[in-house]
Amino acid sequence: MGMGRELDVVVVGARCAGATFGAFAAQAGKRVLVVDADDMPSDQPLSTHFIGMYGMSILDELGVGHRVRAVAPPVRFIRNGVDDAVITIDFGDERGGACIRRIDLDPMLVEEARARGAAVELKTSLVDVLRQDGRVVGAVIERDGAREEVRARWVVGADGRHSKLASLVGAEEYLAYDAPRAAFWAYWRRPEWFSADPSYDNNVTILHLEHDYLMVFPVNKDEVLVGVAVPLDRASEWRGRHEAFYLEQLRARPFVARFPDGERRSKVVSFVKGRYFFRRAAGPGWALVGDAGLFKDFTPGFGITDAFRDARALAQAIEGGSDAHLERYWRVRDVESVELFAFARMLGTPGYNNALNRAAFRAIAERRDLQARIIAFHERKLSPFALIPSGTAIGLLLGELFRGRFDAFPTFVDAVKEGGRSAKELRHRKALAASVAQLP
Numbered sequence: 001m002g003m004g005r006e007l008d009v010v011v012v013g014a015r016c017a018g019a020t021f022g023a024f025a026a027q028a029g030k031r032v033l034v035v036d037a038d039d040m041p042s043d044q045p046l047s048t049h050f051i052g053m054y055g056m057s058i059l060d061e062l063g064v065g066h067r068v069r070a071v072a073p074p075v076r077f078i079r080n081g082v083d084d085a086v087i088t089i090d091f092g093d094e095r096g097g098a099c100i101r102r103i104d105l106d107p108m109l110v111e112e113a114r115a116r117g118a119a120v121e122l123k124t125s126l127v128d129v130l131r132q133d134g135r136v137v138g139a140v141i142e143r144d145g146a147r148e149e150v151r152a153r154w155v156v157g158a159d160g161r162h163s164k165l166a167s168l169v170g171a172e173e174y175l176a177y178d179a180p181r182a183a184f185w186a187y188w189r190r191p192e193w194f195s196a197d198p199s200y201d202n203n204v205t206i207l208h209l210e211h212d213y214l215m216v217f218p219v220n221k222d223e224v225l226v227g228v229a230v231p232l233d234r235a236s237e238w239r240g241r242h243e244a245f246y247l248e249q250l251r252a253r254p255f256v257a258r259f260p261d262g263e264r265r266s267k268v269v270s271f272v273k274g275r276y277f278f279r280r281a282a283g284p285g286w287a288l289v290g291d292a293g294l295f296k297d298f299t300p301g302f303g304i305t306d307a308f309r310d311a312r313a314l315a316q317a318i319e320g321g322s323d324a325h326l327e328r329y330w331r332v333r334d335v336e337s338v339e340l341f342a343f344a345r346m347l348g349t350p351g352y353n354n355a356l357n358r359a360a361f362r363a364i365a366e367r368r369d370l371q372a373r374i375i376a377f378h379e380r381k382l383s384p385f386a387l388i389p390s391g392t393a394i395g396l397l398l399g400e401l402f403r404g405r406f407d408a409f410p411t412f413v414d415a416v417k418e419g420g421r422s423a424k425e426l427r428h429r430k431a432l433a434a435s436v437a438q439l440p
């Protein structure tokens, strides 16, 4: 076993969370080694690609926003809805976001980390941690069967939802639940009619139809990702026949039935068994960032954005330099994430398509003030639970009850309960964050 290197940080995982963290930490003058079991360029296949305005602003801060937009032209509109109640939010040129494939994005982040002084070593895995007096004091990494012990002040796990570091340090899970949906998607050549039709071009679309939803993302310059997310019980009926199932779903939905036979460019990717969770994100000598520490329902499309945000915050904490700075990073991450986590859970549940949500989408389609709230939410200036002000929500409920759509009532009660639970959780998390706010 080789011995020797001494660093400030060893980072495990070199994608959205790890490479971004490596870039920010190296920029702050830390000696950083980022390792990844994968080679680059390589795909992270279990991810779709929407990066919204907040995520793009961090890419701009890193200096890679223009490179991303050169590969994946800006998405100006987000179209979202339930059945025929559909809204289109116009973010204006450049601001909406971009859908770049991970095989293009992740290597850009790695280059940026290197350009800022981080060492990045690929095809290299974390196999164990070094410990001393109850602290993690380094990592055991392996490449081509050769092991090396690297001593470091901090070991950061940016190694995805099945994080090896999280299991080595026993980082506990909380607020966890099993994913209620499966998703299937593939990449298609972008047809001419798609680029010519304003209701497709420059749009990221998520449409809830009955209890499924469709995803249509213009990816890179000449491709479209077309996906479908279905309740888990339906997916399991189709075990082993995902390809046929996916194509059947497409052909049955007018909005996506037009994708040309023979123009599919990839096999069907499936995400079937997921679990969403928070994990303790800091302890003596270690921290977690990205999916390793927090994995939420992918429906709102914030995983990549939040990996960037938390990578930046963790780099600042490491600059601070103490265990208390890292604990505060963890607590603040929870404060900033808990409402979106709960909201994502609501968006992903198979019962999302209901009378109240249909009424809400119809109201948003008509009211500019509500559309502006959606943009404020994407800017991270508004809680997702404040998208519809309570007075408006009560008005929508009464309207639906008046029309005899009584299923609006339990949905309203659930939304109030969920909002209340998440507000309570938020207060709890804020109190925990405040308890570490006084730092030396």
Ligand SMILES: Cc1cc2nc3c(=O)[nH]c(=O)nc-3n(C[C@H](O)[C@H](O)[C@H](O)COP(=O)(O)OP(=O)(O)OC[C@H]3O[C@@H](n4cnc5c(N)ncnc54)[C@H](O)[C@@H]3O)c2cc1C
Pocket (backbone or CB within 6 Å): 012, 013, 014, 015, 016, 017, 018, 035, 036, 037, 038, 044, 046, 047, 048, 049, 050, 051, 124, 125, 126, 127, 158, 159, 160, 161, 163, 164, 183, 271, 289, 290, 291, 292, 298, 301, 302, 303, 304, 305, 307
């Ligand atoms: C179906 C689905 C759709 C999604 N769609 C979107 C979307 O549209 N928009 C969005 O923002 N987010 C989306 N997400 C979420 C997004 O994919 C994740 O949040 C994001 O990939 C997290 O990045 P990461 O860097 O934390 O982890 P990952 O991308 O998982 O990278 C982890 C890296 O760690 C490496 N690694 C693991 N173990 C080791 C080890 N022991 N040693 C060395 N290296 C190791 C792996 O090789 C990998 O390269 C989606 C997720 C799913 C499941």
